[in-house]
Amino acid sequence: MDVVSPELNSLLPDEIMDTEAIEDIPHSQPDGTAVQSEPGDDTSVPMETDTPAASENVNLCPDAAPTEHTQTLTTSAPADSTFSISTGSQLPISISSASSPLLTLKPSMATSTATTRTTDSVTGTTVTTSGLQKLTAPFTISAANHQIILNKVASSQATEAAKSAASQPQVIKQDGQKLLVTAIGKSGQPIVLQLPHTGNKPGVSQTVGDSKSPAPQFKVVTIGGRSELKPVAGSAGNQVTTLQAQQLKTLQIAKKTPTSSAAPIKFIITKTVNSKGLSPQTTVSPVIAGRVLTQNSPTPSKVTVVSVASPTSNASQKSMTLPVNVALGQQILTVQQSTSASPVKVATSQTTTQNIKPVQSVAVGGVGGSQFKTIIPLATQPNVQQIQVPGSRFHYVRLVTATTASSTGQPSGPSTSSIQTAKPMVVSTGAVRMSVPIVPAQTIKQVAPKPLTSAAVVTTTQTQQRLIMPATPLPQIQPNFTNLPPGTVLAPAPGGGNVGYAVVPAQYVTQLQQSPFVTLASSSGFPASTAIQTQARLPLNGLSTAETTSRPRKPCNCTKSQCLKLYCDCFANGEFCNNCNCNNCFNNLEHETERLKAIKTCLDRNPEAFKPKIGKGKEGESDRRHSKGCNCKRSGCLxxxxxxxxxxxxxxSICKCIGCKNFEESPERKTLMHLADAAEVRVQQQTAAKTKLSSQISDLLMRTAPVISSGGGRLPYTFVTKEVLEATCECLLEQAKKAEQTHQPQAEAERLILEEFGHCLMRIISSAGKAKADCASINC
DNA sequence: GAGTTTGAAACT
DNA sequence: CAGTTTCAAACTC
Known part of the structure; x- marks a missing residue:
């Protein structure tokens, strides 16, 4: 299977994280395509925050004994000890294991994330692990010091070396319980994660979560950004299991600096914890730019997510009560990097038999079976998993089909562990998964488009969706993210098994979810009920969000441009054509390749092509002004x-217009503006009147429906309904009370009542007349 | 709705 | 960068 080229991966925002399920082959995608890593994929997948390639290939455990207390990650990989994590036909991830002490997790597609679903060998609980993305981290596991060193695949050479040695079992030593993660930050400083020491010797089964052995803890350390601990509620189904193998962790670490985004920071954490043999002290010691965070947890079986260098940590540290199973000792930590320094929201898909509400679970799988399971309650429905990336203007939604998102746990005995069966790990491929930023129903602050390499964060209320990202491998296309329009949505392009992300306008997510494409692409069928709700939009050309939100974009009518040039407003606004009148439109997912080329062409021609034309003016000038100015000659700019x-x-002043009348003192402009205002008022009034009338008519029609049905030859409207009678009577009674309270004479009271009755009659007649006329106009 | 006008975008 | 062409929206009838 083809994979997305590294170049393409480099274009994708690191915040975009999608998770795919890792399944056993029997649970793989329907087509059975298991992604195999390609040599070319081993080449460094450019990441803007990568450390120099030379330093990325890490071998931090020279003293690691290759065979001591280790288990191969790919137990059943027949030929090359390589198991592939296929993130769906579009998001393949392969993990190649090397026989050397270095264990290489090599996603063939950097932007892919993996949701690993494994079946606990003992408890039979199915766990889903989410979060492999841009996992280009060959890591070594030190046998001597309990360290796991994660690093990106710096070069193809390193990966090839790892591949060549794939025939040999992976050696993971548990002595140190230290986990070293490198290449996470730009600084190139490794992150050392100190794995908890359970005190148990390797190979000794230990029950985790029971009274004797508290649930193990692991700490997720992020570089930069505020920390927020994602509570992971262990469920009753999180039974204690005995681990015999490595534990897989998938960490998504954002690199961007924290932003003002109110979105909670979450991590996608997939961990297969082999707490066995680990000391009771659970320590995660990230070394970030020389900084070492060491936190000790009294309860070794607890998972703690810690955000490092978070100046605005507003979230209390929460412990994830993960029922970590005790296992032999080694841990596999996969670090999912993101350019955002802020932590990312964890999104893991839960697939268990437990009766749990929409949850996201961290599935843990290991050679010895699933070690623990993390259940993360979700605010959203199971099939729409929001991934909020603080520091990013994006809100992501992972669309997960029922195959993976709601798959039931696989009751399996100790011998049915998917990993134990040594089958290639294949991420559920049939599922349609999208990591798409969405704007929640409420308008949120988002981050203006900034270079991914920039740590500066600019918050803005803009929520406009733009499109930019390639869905197919287009190495030659490297959009300038600096100039990318905000609000990009990523989604897998349809139809292609080798495609990655497509840039989808946020509102298109809903369209996707309701479109046949999703249904077709999804092996399990994507529920349409997971439609994303309303989405705010960015100010468009200076218009306020409210304006643009309340006013749907006009459909384009392009005929010759294929909607791939800036002539097309949809394209210029970074949106897909939707409900347009265009001909031969290529501004859609089906023509993502052409579209991406067009985007690149536009950006080459004008790097700011997709930036709003109306921006902040110079000091002293109007707040809003055209970025380039107009060139009008005949319209007088009016x-x-x-x-x-x-x-x-x-x-x-930057306008080059001739005969401009669009200035402050222009009488023509004032006149026009007044006329426009007056016209607008009229339109609003008319609209309001029409709306009110329509409402009244609808109400009347509903009330008179039974009468109409029983019709006869009478007037189709019987306005003296029960409700009308009651209302009339109430009016009359009220009038009588009023007369009584004012001590009116009886004659006067009767007069008032009759008068009120007359008014009621007039209102009834008036309504009847209007309704009749309107009904006649609509052939009622 | 068809035709015209207009100016931005695209092209040379 | 300037001139020309293309294009689709805005506008007019």
């Missing part, structure tokens, strides 16, 4: 031909 006028801003 027609919508003029982009300044269209944006309801005045021309500025």
């Amino acid at each position: 027609k919508n031909y003029c982009e300044c006028y269209e944006a309801k801003i005045m021309c500025s």
Whole structure:
């Protein structure tokens, strides 16, 4: 299976994290395509925050004994001890194990994430591990010091070396219980994760979660960003299991600096913890840029997520009560890098038999079976997993089909562990998974488009969706993220098994979910009920969010541009054409390749092509002005031909217009504005009147429906309904009370009541007349 | 709705 | 960078 090229991966925001299920082959994608890593994939997948390649290939455990207390990760990989994690036909990830002490997790697609679903060998609980993304981290596991060193695949050479040695079992030593993660930050400083020492010797089964052995803890350390511990509620189904093998951790570590985003930080953590032999002291010691965070947990079986270098840590440290199973000792930590320094929201898919509400679970699988399971309650439905990335303007939603998201646990005995069966790990491929930023129903602050390499974070209320990302491997296309329009949504492109992400306007997510594509691409069928709700939009060309939100974009009518040029407003706004009148439209997912080329062309021509034209003006000038200015010659800049006028801003000094009348003192402009205002008021009034009338008519029609049905030859409207009678009577009674309270004479009271009755009759007649006329107009 | 006008985008 | 062409929206009838 083809994989997305590293170049393409480099284009994808690191925040985009998707998880795919890792399954046994029997649970693999319907087509059975297991992604195999390609040599070319071993080449460094460029990441903007990568440390120099030379330093990425890490071998931090020279003293590691290759065979001591180790188990191969790919127990059943027949030929090369390589198991592939296929993240679906579009998001393949392969993990190649090397026989050397170095254990290489090599996602063939950097942006792919993996959701590993394994079946606990003992408890039979199915656990889903999410979070492999951009996992280009060959890591070594030190047998001497309990360290696991994760690092990116710096070069193909390293990977090839790892591959060549794949025939040999992976050696993971548990002596140190230290976990070293490198290449996470730009600084190149490794992160050392100190694995908990359970005190148990390797190979000795230990029950985790019971009264004797508290649940193991592991700490997830992030570089930069605030920390927020994602509570992971262990469920009753998290039974204690005995581990015999490595434990897999998948960490997603954001690199970006924390932002003002209110989105909680979450991690996608997949961990297969082999707490056996680990000392009771659970310590995660990340070394970040020389900083070492060491936190000791009194309860070795507890998982702690710690955010490092989080200046704005507002979330209390929460412990994830993970029922970590005691196992032989080695841990596999996969670090999912993100350019965001802020931690990312953990999104893991839960697939258990437990009666748990929408949850996301961390599935843990190991040679000895699943070691623990993490259940993360979700606010959203199981099939729509939101991934909020603080520090990013994106909100991601992972669309998970029922195959993986809601798959039931596989009751399996101790001998049915998927990993134990040594079958290639294959991420559920048939499922449609998308990591797409979405804007929740409520408008949130988002981060303006910034270079991924930039640590600066600019918050903005803009929520406009733009499209930029390639869905197919297009190495030659490298959009300038600096100029990318905000609000990019990533989604897997349809139809292609080798495609990665497609840039989808956020609102298109809903479209996708409801479109046949999703249904077709999804092996299990994607519930349409997971539609994402309303989404805010960015100010468009200076218009406020409210304006753009309340006013749907006009459909384009392009005929010759294929909607792949800036002539097309949809394309220019970074949106897919939807409900447009265009012909031969290529501005859709089906033509993602062409579209991406067009995007690149536009960006090459004008790096700011997708930036809003209306921006902040110079100091002393209007707050809003056209970025380039207009060039009007004949319209006097008083027609919508003029982009300044269209944006309801005045021309500025940078405009090159001739005969401009779009300035402050222009009488023509004032007149036009007044007329426009008056017209707008009229339109609003008319709209309100129509709305009110329609409502009334609808109400009347509903009330009179039985009468209509029983019709006869009578007037189709019987307005003297029970409700009308009651209302009339109430009016009359009220009038009588009023007369009584005011001590009116009886004659006067009767007069008032009759008068009120007359008013009621008039209202009834009036309504009847209107309804009749309107009904006649609509052939009622 | 068809035709015209207009100016931005694209092209040379 | 300037001139020309293309294009689709805005506008007019």
